[in-house]
Amino acid sequence: MEFPFDVDALLPERITVLDQHLRPPARRPGTTTPARVDLQQQIMTIVDELGKASAKAQQLPAPITSASRMQSNRHVMYVLKDTSARPAGKGAIIGFLKVGYKKLFVLDDREAHNEVEPLCILDFYIHESFQRHGHGRELFQHMLQKERVEPYQLAIDRPSQKLLKFLNKHYKLETTVPQVNNFVIFEGFFAHQHRPPSSSLRATRHARAAAVDPTPTAPARKLPPKRAEGDIKPYSSSDREFLKVAVEPPWPLNRAPRRTTPPAHPPPRSSSLGNSPERGPLRPFVPEQELLRSLRLCPPHPTARLLLTTDPGGSPAQRRRTSSLPRSDESRY
Template identity: 35%
Template sequence: MEVPFDLSTIFNKDSSIERIDQSRLARFTPQRYPALCKAIDRIGALSAKAQNLRKPLTTLDRILDSDDGQILYIYWKKPESSPFSTFIGFIRIARKKLYLRDFDDKQYIAEPICILDFYIHESEQHSEFGHELFEKMLESEGGIDASKIALDKPNETLLNFLKKYYKLENPVWQSTNFVVFPAFFEGIKAEPSNDDDGMHSARSTKRMFQNSRTSSPNNRTRHADAVSSLIHEPELTSPRIKYDPETPRGRKCIRDYGHSNIFG
């Protein structure tokens, strides 16, 4: 994708892959670098189109407005015969705190690198540019292993890419639509099991449901009237509380309801 600007004037000339964090991206304002800013939005739109999404996941504003320190990796080149540059593809990443479960339903809390968007221009998809870009990202983020990343709503193309180049199979889908792979959980400790508490809670809920039903003379069940329960079982209501007028709660009652506490 052509960018009507010589990116070598602001990018590292010795590398085809540029790492741009939020603070640096904020300096590339639309007023000073309109071609670059528009190109980011354009290639984000192409990524959305390739994934059959209604709206782009990657825009300049979305990156700048995020609160998770997003980073954009851009694969670019500057043809010698042209005054302009070319965007080949990009990866957008961020570290996010995730609550994850493995296939055994064990829970983990982790803050991995997350792939939020990944795209190689359709004219270059049969090249190795995607692999080069991904490898550069892994290296730049501390040499992490591909199995230790998380994917945000990956499509089949990305899953096949990771299977081809990194032998990552059997994705573990999360309720949040993030995906990790079984090797992600190797070497990290699971959170303490809450199975006992969960079973106790489930039993308590069942008892509450059963107690909320009464039997009529003809053995047909009916739900207890909640309002009636409140009227005829006053012992279940919360005790009235009087607040010291010198406490924050007391002063709030005075401000809201005058000098008398309507709850008292």
């Protein structure tokens, strides 16, 4: 992925780690330094463009990674650049991996609920022209080392088939522990403890907690006693949850089509079983006929009534549509 600015100078390392501050890394000595605000704008452009490309590759209705979402969450993005592109131009970006700690309720193999806070794989993308060349693995390995976490300790937010194959090939992750949310966890998740590294996302919080409680952080701990209402957080919410809102049109467009017979295929289960969950829009749009029927239930706005009386034919497109309606329906206007 190329950009109209010098990516190579902006990101001196092959892999750059970005957090919510989206700070431009220190530049190589000798390189001219534009205003810091311009550099941050360039970082934001890269994050936005990567997010869009990833959403397109996963057929998501909207990006789940953007500069603004990075700034409002405590996520970390590992960005891989193409070091071979330098002589030809301004460098290029190969892909990225976004991770973050999330509080989740997960089921163990006895179907007991466990409150955990694992590192989650939230978004992962390698540019189409670079896929299956080992770049995904390079990025993933770097993240594992930096976060000091083992692959089986991770929770994956709605993995694609490609990612499931990737995890199976490189890390032998195959057997999943079935869940009722969108996260996938693998066998071994509950068997090992994970202490985050001092430089990781949770470092400060963990250090503070360790001073009080010397027991090591476990990836899974049993549910605590019931807490006060105010304490309860929306656990297990996938980073992709907001897409539901993004695709939901306002009333009456959000009315699901009435069905007389059950659908030929049941809707995909929003579970964490081994099969890849549906990644398209979560609710179908109403068909045009249904929409028109809904709109006709509303009394027309005075201006619309005026237009209808002064222009009996309407536009050619309108004429085409209304002429297909049954006469009785048309007469209601």
